[in-house]
Amino acid sequence: MLTRIEAQQRVVRLQARLAESGIQAVLLLMPVDIFYFTGTRQNSALWVPAEGEPVLLVRKSLVRAKAEGLIDDIRPFPSSKELSALLGREGDKVGMTFDAVPVAQHAWYSKVLPGRTFTDVTMTVRELRSVKSPAEIDMLRHSAEKLCSIFREVPTFLKAGMREVDLAAEVESRLRRIGHEGYVRMRAFNQELFGGMAVSGGAASYGFFDGAVTGRGLSSAAPQGASFDVIRENEPVLVDFVGVFNGYIVDMTRMFVVGTLDAELQHAFKVSLEIQEAVRRAMVPGAICEEIYKQAAAMAEAAGLGGNFMGMPGEQSRFVGHGVGLELDELPVLAQGFVMPLQAGQVVAVEPKFVLPGKGAIGIENTFVVTENGSERLTELADDVVAL
Amino acid sequence: MLTRIEAQQRVVRLQARLAESGIQAVLLLMPVDIFYFTGTRQNSALWVPAEGEPVLLVRKSLVRAKAEGLIDDIRPFPSSKELSALLGREGDKVGMTFDAVPVAQHAWYSKVLPGRTFTDVTMTVRELRSVKSPAEIDMLRHSAEKLCSIFREVPTFLKAGMREVDLAAEVESRLRRIGHEGYVRMRAFNQELFGGMAVSGGAASYGFFDGAVTGRGLSSAAPQGASFDVIRENEPVLVDFVGVFNGYIVDMTRMFVVGTLDAELQHAFKVSLEIQEAVRRAMVPGAICEEIYKQAAAMAEAAGLGGNFMGMPGEQSRFVGHGVGLELDELPVLAQGFVMPLQAGQVVAVEPKFVLPGKGAIGIENTFVVTENGSERLTELADDVVAL
Numbered sequence: 001m002l003t004r005i006e007a008q009q010r011v012v013r014l015q016a017r018l019a020e021s022g023i024q025a026v027l028l029l030m031p032v033d034i035f036y037f038t039g040t041r042q043n044s045a046l047w048v049p050a051e052g053e054p055v056l057l058v059r060k061s062l063v064r065a066k067a068e069g070l071i072d073d074i075r076p077f078p079s080s081k082e083l084s085a086l087l088g089r090e091g092d093k094v095g096m097t098f099d100a101v102p103v104a105q106h107a108w109y110s111k112v113l114p115g116r117t118f119t120d121v122t123m124t125v126r127e128l129r130s131v132k133s134p135a136e137i138d139m140l141r142h143s144a145e146k147l148c149s150i151f152r153e154v155p156t157f158l159k160a161g162m163r164e165v166d167l168a169a170e171v172e173s174r175l176r177r178i179g180h181e182g183y184v185r186m187r188a189f190n191q192e193l194f195g196g197m198a199v200s201g202g203a204a205s206y207g208f209f210d211g212a213v214t215g216r217g218l219s220s221a222a223p224q225g226a227s228f229d230v231i232r233e234n235e236p237v238l239v240d241f242v243g244v245f246n247g248y249i250v251d252m253t254r255m256f257v258v259g260t261l262d263a264e265l266q267h268a269f270k271v272s273l274e275i276q277e278a279v280r281r282a283m284v285p286g287a288i289c290e291e292i293y294k295q296a297a298a299m300a301e302a303a304g305l306g307g308n309f310m311g312m313p314g315e316q317s318r319f320v321g322h323g324v325g326l327e328l329d330e331l332p333v334l335a336q337g338f339v340m341p342l343q344a345g346q347v348v349a350v351e352p353k354f355v356l357p358g359k360g361a362i363g364i365e366n367t368f369v370v371t372e373n374g375s376e377r378l379t380e381l382a383d384d385v386v387a388l
Numbered sequence: 389m390l391t392r393i394e395a396q397q398r399v400v401r402l403q404a405r406l407a408e409s410g411i412q413a414v415l416l417l418m419p420v421d422i423f424y425f426t427g428t429r430q431n432s433a434l435w436v437p438a439e440g441e442p443v444l445l446v447r448k449s450l451v452r453a454k455a456e457g458l459i460d461d462i463r464p465f466p467s468s469k470e471l472s473a474l475l476g477r478e479g480d481k482v483g484m485t486f487d488a489v490p491v492a493q494h495a496w497y498s499k500v501l502p503g504r505t506f507t508d509v510t511m512t513v514r515e516l517r518s519v520k521s522p523a524e525i526d527m528l529r530h531s532a533e534k535l536c537s538i539f540r541e542v543p544t545f546l547k548a549g550m551r552e553v554d555l556a557a558e559v560e561s562r563l564r565r566i567g568h569e570g571y572v573r574m575r576a577f578n579q580e581l582f583g584g585m586a587v588s589g590g591a592a593s594y595g596f597f598d599g600a601v602t603g604r605g606l607s608s609a610a611p612q613g614a615s616f617d618v619i620r621e622n623e624p625v626l627v628d629f630v631g632v633f634n635g636y637i638v639d640m641t642r643m644f645v646v647g648t649l650d651a652e653l654q655h656a657f658k659v660s661l662e663i664q665e666a667v668r669r670a671m672v673p674g675a676i677c678e679e680i681y682k683q684a685a686a687m688a689e690a691a692g693l694g695g696n697f698m699g700m701p702g703e704q705s706r707f708v709g710h711g712v713g714l715e716l717d718e719l720p721v722l723a724q725g726f727v728m729p730l731q732a733g734q735v736v737a738v739e740p741k742f743v744l745p746g747k748g749a750i751g752i753e754n755t756f757v758v759t760e761n762g763s764e765r766l767t768e769l770a771d772d773v774v775a776l
Contacts, residue, residue, distance in 0.1 A: 001607075001608070029577070029578070031578055031580075031596070035608070035609060039608060040608055040611075041596065041608065041609060041610075041611060042595070042596040042611070043578050043579075043596040043598070044596075060595075060596055060598070060703060061594040061595050061596060061602070061700075061703050062703070063594040063700075063702075063703060064594040064595055064596075064611060067594075068608045068611075096491070098490065098491035098492040098495065099490055099491075099492045100490055101490060101491050101577075102486065102487055102488055102489060102490055102491070102577050103484070103486035103487075103489050103490070103491055103494045103508075104486040104487045104508070104510070105577060106491045107486065120491075120492065122492070165564065165565065165567070166565055168564065169561045169564035169565045170561070172560065172561060172564060172570075173557045173558070173560060173561035173564075176553065176556065176557035176560060176561075177553065177554055177557045179553070179606055179616070181582065181605070181606050181607065181609065181610035182560075182582030182583060182610070182613070183580050183581070183582040183610060185580075189417070189489075189490050189493060190417070190419055190431050191431075192419075192571050192573075193571070194569065194570030194571040195570060206449040206451040206452040206455075207430070207448075207449050207452055208419070208429065208430040208431040208432075208448055208449060208452075210431070210448070214449070217569070218567055218569050218633075218634075219389075219569065219633075219634045219635060220389070220423070220427060220428055220429065220456045220635075221423060221429060221569065221634055221635025221636075221714070222429075222569035222570070222571060222632070222635060223428075223429060223430070223452060223456075225570070228567070244610070245606075245607075246606075246607045246609055247607060247608075247609025247610065248609075312449075312451075314451075315448060315449050315450070315451060326609070
């Protein structure tokens with residue numbers, strides 16, 4: 001778990017960034033950001049001045065925030081008037097994460113903190129959070145071990161004739177019993193995910209979810225993940241689940257089949273392993289995210305699968321890996337347009353996948369940590385297709 | 389499911405509100421709002437002019453949006469330049485739901501749609517959505533039947549000595565297998581929920597969740613819902629779960645005990661039933677939400693339980709019921725400060741509960757629809773404490 005010393009180090013690193021940017025303070029409102037800096041996820045607002053002590057203002061629960069929080073100054077959310085006296089002064093430039101804070105919150109704070117100019121610090125906060133400490137990597141390793149333990153059990157309950165949703169329910173409840181927290185945090189405004197997905201065969205995989213495979217889901221209201229479709233013999237069964245333990249997320253995918261996969265699917269799977277290996281080797285500190293994606297896409301193209309890489313033909317996603325941590329969609333992203341260099345300590349779920357219309361989705365996913373000596377895999381379980 | 393005619397009626401009702409308010413159009417960005425007006429939840433933006441046809445601009449998946457969507461004009465998300473030509477003109481006042489749309493989205497649209505003034509239409513959209521059509525009430529009734537069917541099974545698997553999380557996992561996986569969609573949508577910026585909660589005994593129930601009972605959860609990262617604590621004999625076991633089917637949410641709570649409850653807990657339960665009955669009778673079109681809450685709070689006070697009503701003493705919530713529908717926290721709210729009148733067609737989860745420190749949480753919850761002839765209960769299952 002987070003220690004008081006590490007919480008202080010996180011605050012100090014944020015303060016250094018503020019000083020560099022000429023920002024007097026940040027006002028953090030996203031619960032997950034507040035948890036990262038304080039160790040408590042209550043309904044609250046966190047003020048971090050560029051110099052001096054942070055203060056956590058708690059709406060609910062103050063009792064729990066004080067019991068869990070790792071900063072000294074934790075107090076009840078004050079009146080609007082007291083807030084203005086407490087949080088900086090007129091003329092201050094104050095950071096806020098504009099990617100996630102709603103307009104109404106921004107407007108309210110602009111009114112009660114007159115004379116402050118709010119500025120976007122989304123990338124600063126997300127980039128700081130993307131580099132994991134050794135303690136965080138231990139937490140992620142723990143999540144990976146738990147998640148792998150359930151993936152190992154899949155062959156004991158996967159059967160032809162069961163519905164995708166039954167397979168998903170079985171994975172979900174086994175994860176839950178070993179401590180999966182259930183709620184998968186995503187940062188992007190219009191994304192949402194329930195646990196993961198179990199998707200079989202060739203049903204169309206069109207959907208809003210920003211991944212290679214979306215699944216049909218149970219209705220147009222929740223058009224993502226497992227459906228009521230029945231799993232049949234000789235179909236690729238893609239099991240892609242997220243493990244959330246102590247807040248820390250890892251993501252992995254394995255392929256199963258009752259029977260055998262045809263040559264085209266086997267070829268695509270082999271290419272996904274080759275791409276995974278190339279990405280793994282390429283993930284060193286300083287490597288440019290976009291270039292890793294381009295290399296992966298070029299390998300798919302060279303294998304004759306360019307039109308199937310990372311999605312249904314015509315609706316492909318343009319990434320091959322995404323950061324994970326307290327959220328499923330953290331930085332870095334191995335994607336077109338991300339020209340930032342990788343840093344040691346960043347943790348990436350690498351997921352080269354293909355969708356073959358009429359046949360199904362196939363691929364691999366593992367979570368890796370970038371180290372000074374190359375990338376290290378956290379999800380330690382054989383990659384092979386499991387044939388039953 | 390939503391029909392094309394009903395989708396059109398919803399758009400027309402929204403347009404009437406826009407015309408009354410002198411607003412030229414709304415730009416809806418929240419997926420759940422878009423689903424309500426179009427029948428499809430993809431990554432998209434919905435433009436509804438005060439006069440004329442709505443247009444749905446789709447980032448992903450266009451194929452699925454076209455297959456499911458119930459409006460005529462569904463097209464790919466255009467370039468910024470085309471967007472400005474398509475969506476109104478300079479001088480227009482354009483509505484947006486400021487409660488949920490992030491600052492960055494608002495800023496981007498303000499840039500690409502120059503000369504438009506954005507204005508908040510949160511309450512307009514939420515109020516329209518709060519009044520359910522007969523078809524929606526059928527959907528909610530279906531969700532209620534499904535949810536009740538699993539509550540009926542609880543006595544078959546609840547045992548003393550099992551952990552709260554095992555009880556939760558059992559409820560969750562049974563719900564899932566009958567079509568529960570898993571993801572519980574909440575609108576409030578800083579709230580999140582996984583499925584519901586199974587909470588037993590006297591462990592402290594302090595937490596961020598804006599309800600009477602929060603549960604300890606599995607860690608400080610997910611401090612809500614079931615914990616690893618063991619369920620013991622003669623403790624109140626509060627089972628509060630949400631059913632989400634076809635997007636439509638109902639909410640209910642029942643009490644269980646292995647053994648018997650002491651006199652104080654039995655008294656509190658009796659009072660919760662009396663309050664539920666008083667609220668049920670009070671819920672008629674035109675009744676003021678706040679007054680219903682005040683009546684409930686006064687009954688708790690008169691029963692000597694004012695300090696235990698709707699939360700831990702000192703951290704009590706100030707409501708007794710909340711709207712449900714496509715989100716768990718819809719309008720109306722039977723709460724202090726909500727002076728709006730109830731309308732026929734609104735659907736409310738009524739949940740008088742008490743927290744007795746050291747003993748546990750106890751109470752009842754059912755989902756009701758407000759009709760011209762009073763309120764009608766959707767969650768048809770006996771209220772009694774189930775003693776095993």
